[in-house]
Amino acid sequence: MNKRKFQFVGKALAGIMAFSLLLTACNKGSDTGKTKESESSNTTKTTVEASASGSETDGGEASANVDRDMIDISWMSVLHTDSPPSDEVIDAINKFANVNLTFQWIPAATVDERMNAALAGGSMADIVTMNRLTNATQRAALGSGIFWDVESYIKDYPHLAETSQERLDSVKVNGMLSGVPIVKPVARYGLVIRQDWLDKLGLEVPHTVEELEKVAMAFVNDDPDGNGQNDTYALIERNESWNVSFRQVAGWYGAPNKWGVTEEGKVEPWFLHDGYYQAMELYKKFYEAGVINSDFAVMEKNDQKQAAAQGKGGIVITGLYDARNYYNLAVDLGLEGEMKWALVNDMHIDGKEVRSLSDTNNGVGGVYAMPKSEVKDEAALKRILQFLDDMSSKEGFLLMTNGIEGVHYKMEGNKVINLDQEKWKQEVQALSGSRINELVTYEFDNDNPMVQESNKMILGNEAHAVYDVSPPLQSKTYDTLYSQIEKLPKDAFYKYVMGDLTMDDVKAENQKWLDQGGQQMIDEFTASYKELNG
Secondary structure: OOOOOEEEOOOOOOOOOOHHHHHHHHHHHHOOOOOOOOOOOOOOOOOOOOOHHHOOEOOEOOOOOOOOOOEEEEEEEEEOOOOOOOHHHHHHHHHHHOEEEEEEEEEHHHHHHHHHHHHHHOOOOOEEEEOOOOOHHHHHHHOOOOEOOOHHHHOOOOOHHHOOHHHHHHOOEOOEOOOEEEEOOOOOEEEEEEHHHHHHHOOOOOOEHHHHHHHHHHHHHOOOOOOOOOOOOOEOOOOOOOOOHHHHHHHHOOOOOOEEEOOOOOEEEHHHOHHHHHHHHHHHHHHHOOOEOOOOOOOOHHHHHHHHHOOOOOEEEEEOOHHHHHHHHHHHOOOOOOOOEEEEOOOEOOOOOOOEEOOOOOOEEEEEEOEOOOOOOHHHHHHHHHHHHHHOOHHHHHHHHOOOEOOOEEEEOOEEEEOOHHHHHHHOHHHHHHOOEHHHHHHOEOOOHHHHHHHHHHHHHHHHEEOOOOOOOOOHHHHHHHHHHOHHHHHHHHHHHOOOOOHHHHHHHHHHHHHHHHHHHHHHHHHHHHHHHO
16 A cells, blocks of 8 residues: 655635734643654554664764654645655655654645644644745744744754854844754855856956956957957846845955944944945946946846856856856757856955855755644654754765665765656655755765866855844844835945946935834844844
8 A cells, every 4th residue: 555654734724813823822732741643644654663774874973862763753844846755765764764754745835825824723743844034924933932942952963063053043033043954055156257268368267356357358358259259248247136146246345244243233234334335336347348248237047047158248146056057058059068167266355355145044944843832842852853863964865865775866986876867856856845954965976077166165165154144133124124125225236337326326325225214124133133142
């Protein structure tokens, strides 16, 4: 008989109940009890024997004083694919970790509605995927005390203990770490530059902004593609520049990542920093010299990729993994496909430090939270944390990412070789959205030298990552008003670069931002920061 290890969360409750009901329903479950077993009558449960690999993980010895007795675990997670994983893969996880795992899948398209309903009704699983930390209901729940605060436990698990303090701090709400962080690479951005153009013009790969300017001007003026025409840009930008690539450039000049703390202890946004204005001056200079494509303010992301693949420009500030995408797209477009890309992850002002701004919300994708209503005592919590730690190991990561060795993939040295892409999509792919630690990706080798190099550099960005200080802070004004007044500094940036505003005009727009609620955000964030940091 086919054993089902998953179930779909049904239709959302008609209307979201008041948040006070959430507290009432969940606080009733705070009494101590025995290790939790799944109570679902809709799922066939199968007991499996523990395997030897379930007794310790590859990254360190088993946690002290934590057993691996069989336990039923229900997991409410988000489904990003058309269908859930196969029973066989779930059985392999059960055998590896000595658990009986039941997934409650929430389709990604309805995650806010379904999760809000589940929280309001107090109907949750042992592990709840809270991956929308800007959602008011999820954030309020994480700060309410209905989930276990796991901060004092994390250090006892070898893989979970590797989570950086910055990541831990980023997912705290009201000072509580109400779940295990979903770890992602913290800073994936850098520069991808046409190496073949550099070679043709006798130029070296730039590592300082001063060197970058020299390369950019040569790409515009010295016919790097050799077609005899003055038809190349250097830097290909798109309409999201202000929030994405330009923010990285401002970071080179010392601007904070979205929000930072001044020497006076005030929490201020990046667009009030001197480095922000210096970066704007560089962009204006580039725009006037034809370094940046003239249509950058309206260019969509896909058009930017097409332009890079077609050789219309030779520099893109983007995720370092994009170089291989540009190359592959060029081949698909029937171009010569011989373009070569150099990757740079240490761009800086000459004499200043390397700063890589996080592009992944400080390297976290939310938390896996354990409700006190479901996980009724410390023993059960520790056993679930051990499960999450096991799944953070290399072997656990491979199960959730690649499936079963010999069935879905094989190893060649330290390289993972996919055996059947279609089979993997149908039986394994859905699990990859529930991984605990995506950094394990970068511990494996890859045949593609561009992939290998980008993986190495993305992991290397951890050492000089710049974090946004605002995620654990509280500001009601920010929550209700920021998206409305953000357009003031944002629009001023584009208009200044294209010559429609002066720098005095830009600063006047930023003052409007302050007057229309920005100053209140600064005051509230600063008060919250001082409260958390003493």
